[in-house]
Amino acid sequence: MLEVLKIVAYTILICIPAAVLLYLTFKTDDRRYLFIAVAFYVVFPVVVTISFPTSLSPESITLYEAVDALPDSSTVLLTFDYYASTLAETEPMSRAALHHLFKKDCRVLTVTTIPLGGPTISERVTRDLAEEYDKVYGLDFVNLGYKANYVAVLKGMGSSISAIYPADNSGTPLSEIPMMADIKNYDDIDFIYVVADNGIVEYWISIVQSQYQAQVGCGVTAVMAPKIYAYVSSGQMTGLLGGMKGAAEYEKMVGHPGSATQGMGAQSMAHLFIIVSVISGNLMFFIDRKRGRKRKLS
Amino acid sequence: MRTIVPVIIAFLSGMVMILAFFFDPEKSILGELEQNVLSWVTIVGGFTLLLGVVSIFRVNLIAVKRRHDGWGYKLVTLISILAMAIPAIIPSKLSPLFGTGTDSIYDWLFNYLDAPMMATMFAMLAFYISSAAFRAFRARNTEATLLLIAATLVMLWRVPMGEIALAYIHPDLPQAINTYIMGGINMAVQRGIIIGAALGAAAMSLRILLGIERTYLGK
Amino acid sequence: MTFVVILLYKGVIIPQRQLFRFLIIIIGLILLAAPILSADSLDVATDSVQDVAGQIITDSVETTTSTEEVAEDSGWGYRTERNNALFLMVLFSVVILVYTRWAKQGKELFLRKINGLDEVEEAVGRATEMGRPVLFVPGLQELDEIETIAAISILGRVARITARYDTPLMVPVRYPLVLAAGQEVVQQAYIEEGKPDAYNVDMVRYVAGEQFAFTATVNGYMMRERPATNIFMGAFFAESLLLAETGNAAGSIQIAGTAQPSQLPFFIAACDYTLMGEELYAASAYLSREPLLLGGLKGQDFIKILLIAAILIGVLIVSLDIEAIAELYKSLFVSV
Numbered sequence: 001m002l003e004v005l006k007i008v009a010y011t012i013l014i015c016i017p018a019a020v021l022l023y024l025t026f027k028t029d030d031r032r033y034l035f036i037a038v039a040f041y042v043v044f045p046v047v048v049t050i051s052f053p054t055s056l057s058p059e060s061i062t063l064y065e066a067v068d069a070l071p072d073s074s075t076v077l078l079t080f081d082y083y084a085s086t087l088a089e090t091e092p093m094s095r096a097a098l099h100h101l102f103k104k105d106c107r108v109l110t111v112t113t114i115p116l117g118g119p120t121i122s123e124r125v126t127r128d129l130a131e132e133y134d135k136v137y138g139l140d141f142v143n144l145g146y147k148a149n150y151v152a153v154l155k156g157m158g159s160s161i162s163a164i165y166p167a168d169n170s171g172t173p174l175s176e177i178p179m180m181a182d183i184k185n186y187d188d189i190d191f192i193y194v195v196a197d198n199g200i201v202e203y204w205i206s207i208v209q210s211q212y213q214a215q216v217g218c219g220v221t222a223v224m225a226p227k228i229y230a231y232v233s234s235g236q237m238t239g240l241l242g243g244m245k246g247a248a249e250y251e252k253m254v255g256h257p258g259s260a261t262q263g264m265g266a267q268s269m270a271h272l273f274i275i276v277s278v279i280s281g282n283l284m285f286f287i288d289r290k291r292g293r294k295r296k297l298s
Numbered sequence: 299m300r301t302i303v304p305v306i307i308a309f310l311s312g313m314v315m316i317l318a319f320f321f322d323p324e325k326s327i328l329g330e331l332e333q334n335v336l337s338w339v340t341i342v343g344g345f346t347l348l349l350g351v352v353s354i355f356r357v358n359l360i361a362v363k364r365r366h367d368g369w370g371y372k373l374v375t376l377i378s379i380l381a382m383a384i385p386a387i388i389p390s391k392l393s394p395l396f397g398t399g400t401d402s403i404y405d406w407l408f409n410y411l412d413a414p415m416m417a418t419m420f421a422m423l424a425f426y427i428s429s430a431a432f433r434a435f436r437a438r439n440t441e442a443t444l445l446l447i448a449a450t451l452v453m454l455w456r457v458p459m460g461e462i463a464l465a466y467i468h469p470d471l472p473q474a475i476n477t478y479i480m481g482g483i484n485m486a487v488q489r490g491i492i493i494g495a496a497l498g499a500a501a502m503s504l505r506i507l508l509g510i511e512r513t514y515l516g517k
Numbered sequence: 518m519t520f521v522v523i524l525l526y527k528g529v530i531i532p533q534r535q536l537f538r539f540l541i542i543i544i545g546l547i548l549l550a551a552p553i554l555s556a557d558s559l560d561v562a563t564d565s566v567q568d569v570a571g572q573i574i575t576d577s578v579e580t581t582t583s584t585e586e587v588a589e590d591s592g593w594g595y596r597t598e599r600n601n602a603l604f605l606m607v608l609f610s611v612v613i614l615v616y617t618r619w620a621k622q623g624k625e626l627f628l629r630k631i632n633g634l635d636e637v638e639e640a641v642g643r644a645t646e647m648g649r650p651v652l653f654v655p656g657l658q659e660l661d662e663i664e665t666i667a668a669i670s671i672l673g674r675v676a677r678i679t680a681r682y683d684t685p686l687m688v689p690v691r692y693p694l695v696l697a698a699g700q701e702v703v704q705q706a707y708i709e710e711g712k713p714d715a716y717n718v719d720m721v722r723y724v725a726g727e728q729f730a731f732t733a734t735v736n737g738y739m740m741r742e743r744p745a746t747n748i749f750m751g752a753f754f755a756e757s758l759l760l761a762e763t764g765n766a767a768g769s770i771q772i773a774g775t776a777q778p779s780q781l782p783f784f785i786a787a788c789d790y791t792l793m794g795e796e797l798y799a800a801s802a803y804l805s806r807e808p809l810l811l812g813g814l815k816g817q818d819f820i821k822i823l824l825i826a827a828i829l830i831g832v833l834i835v836s837l838d839i840e841a842i843a844e845l846y847k848s849l850f851v852s853v
Binding site for chain 3: 316319320321322323324325326329339343346347348349350353354357368412415416419420422423426427429430431433434435487488491492493494495497498499500501502503504505506508510511513515
């Protein structure tokens with residue numbers, strides 16, 4: 001009941017500024033009023049903390065259960081295939097994944113196919129979490145960093161990781177890293193956890209999963225998620241986290257609510273505003289059609 | 299000469315990869331050959347990054363020298379390139395400020411300048427989506443109306459607030475949206491496009507390997 | 518490998534005219550011979566395994582398992598489990614080559630109308646009339662992506678039209694290899710149109726390696742220069758809507774084409790014409806009308822019909838709940 005009251009309160013909150021700004025948009029045909037409204041609905045829930053219970057989708061449960069079913073001390077390859085631009089959606093996924101993996105004492109190997117920022121992000125996030133769980137670099141986790149040409153890298157690692165990455169991100173030869181002694185190729189990796197914001201995720205399926213039978217699960221941006229459904233259903237992808245909502249679901253499952261959970265309020269408000277603006281846009285469309293007027297936003 | 303040699307190289311390299319797919323890399327020479335080709339690709343890929351830096355530097359330097367319109371911005375671009383590149387190239391042995399490690403200049407610039415700028419650009423998508431949705435999402439006919447309803451339901455389902463509202467209408471409604479819209483209609487359409495595009499890509503690859511398609515060489 | 522290329526080029530091994538036929542035959546023979554040779558060595562190896570084990574394998578399941586194990590031990594290392602992929606690849610290649618041959622012999626091949634491509638010339642013409650440039654973005658992926666290669670092919674055709682009409686052309690790229698290929702293709706187009714002097718190396722320029730730095734630059738260009746026509750072809754991601762909405766606000770005619778399903782809705786909402794999925798790959802054949810390329814397209818359609826039939830048969834088998842056939846049928850398509 002409390003939740004319903006919350007919704008009613010927020011709906012009223014949405015309605016007043018939305019009505020004013022949409023009226024101004026119609027009046028002036030200036031899309032900047034729409035932009036102000038979107039900014040308001042994204043910032044407002046961040047200033048006034050709004051939280052709602054996050055329900056779990058079957059796809060994220062599948063991913064969580066697949067990772068959870070791995071024996072302790074398994075080797076997991078975690079990828080940081082995203083640019084800094086999508087950090088809000090993707091970094092919470094990486095963090096939640098690392099919470100889960102370090103809790104299970106898994107050995108974590110990280111790679112990135114992103115030249116600008118990929119290695120920096122992976123270093124920052126893994127070292128942050130490793131400190132929390134007292135994990136030692138070289139024994140519990142290794143950052144391999146970036147190598148050019150992802151297709152060649154993904155395929156090459158199937159034969160020999162050290163041939164593609166002779167040294168780790170900081171230049172230490174792999175032969176001198178204890179954890180890498182028994183990790184030669186995908187055969188020695190129990191699970192591949194891809195976090196990506198671009199088409200690379202499909203190469204993890206077509207090259208790594210299909211040709212090397214590696215078990216691959218992924219977290220992707222919301223806009224990419226609909227495409228990945230096809231691979232989850234065919235069994236080629238073991239679970240899926242879609243956008244910030246997926247990240248919030250994983251945070252909930254591992255018991256570490258983070259920035260994705262906090263972001264749900266802003267996302268809820270923005271979505272609702274867009275729905276309201278689409279409905280009002282349609283109303284105006286019908287009114288304009290009756291009046292024989294064509295409008296173009298400037 | 300300018301066409302035939304690249305076509306032969308493309309053919310042989312492609313064939314090595316195709317043949318290697320059908321043979322165990324550890325049992326035949328193809329495995330080694332494939333590994334060599336992949337190493338070449340990685341090395342060539344690394345060198346091409348230099349090509350990009352030279353191009354961007356040249357274009358902007360000419361604009362600054364000749365005082366083209368907006369040359370001030372081009373100057374900022376040049377300074378930014380140097381500010382990111384030089385401290386990153388200098389070995390970190392000299393000082394922890396150099397190289398690309400934590401607490402280096404590169405790291406600082408990336409985390410506090412580059413990352414927020416990129417995130418800002420990505421965040422602008424929200425504004426563009428709102429204006430595109432406002433302008434283009436119209437119930438012009440039956441199909442467009444169905445699309446509008448489906449999109450509204452999915453937008454509600456993707457956020458906790460909307461999910462609660464949907465569950466208030468019917469407890470199974472959020473799950474039904476996942477099953478029927480995302481896992482049903484959406485997936486079927488995605489598969490159709492994926493299969494079609496994959497076939498197109500395979501056919502084009504074959505045309506390139508056999509030298510039939512040379513338009514990418516300017517022919 | 519370099520040595521072999523030189524010998525082949527010089528015509529030492531085989532006359533140049535026959536080169537591809539020779540290479541295809543050799544590769545075909547290797548592929549055809551491999552399973553057969555592997556099968557022979559497989560029998561011998563199976564015997565030896567049975568001798569060592571001291572038991573005769575009679576159970577069919579066990580036989581299958583040991584065959585798979587032994588297949589890995591065969592001298593050639595041919596992977597029998599990939600026979601289905603080999604069969605599909607050979608079938609696909611044969612169909613494409615047959616159609617290409619027919620096209621070469623002058624057989625009439627029907628190609629449906631693709632509005633977006635028909636509009637390219639008109640859109641460039643509009644830019645000429647308005648005295649404004651044409652912007653061509655060949656996607657945001659590397660050159661090893663087939664989508665990018667398709668985009669570069671289309672760029673060649675567009676560059677010919679801009680060369681013909683003396684319309685300024687701007688091609689921002691995100692990867693250095695795409696830069697090299699783009700410059701080559703545009704220069705060639707200007708030479709072929711008899712206007713080598715009109716070509717400027719900076720028509721194709723590397724902008725930025727980062728997705729949104731690239732987008733910001735292109736958006737800035739669109740707002741400042743107001744190109745009359747924007748053509749977005751290739752692989753696009755989150756930047757698709759940013760680019761297309763800015764172009765829309767700048768009042769440009771926009772033609773987009775991508776095989777990324779997740780970006781299609783954005784292009785459809787903000788562009789005048791959109792090529793979907795494989796239409797992008799068909800573009801170079803469609804624009805050039807070269808019989809050799811058209812043949813490839815028809816071959817692709819034929820394979821698609823076969824795949825649709827295969828899907829329908831699969832649906833039928835599963836719907837009728839014929840378990841034995843279902844498993845067998847499924848195994849034909851399982852990739853390993």
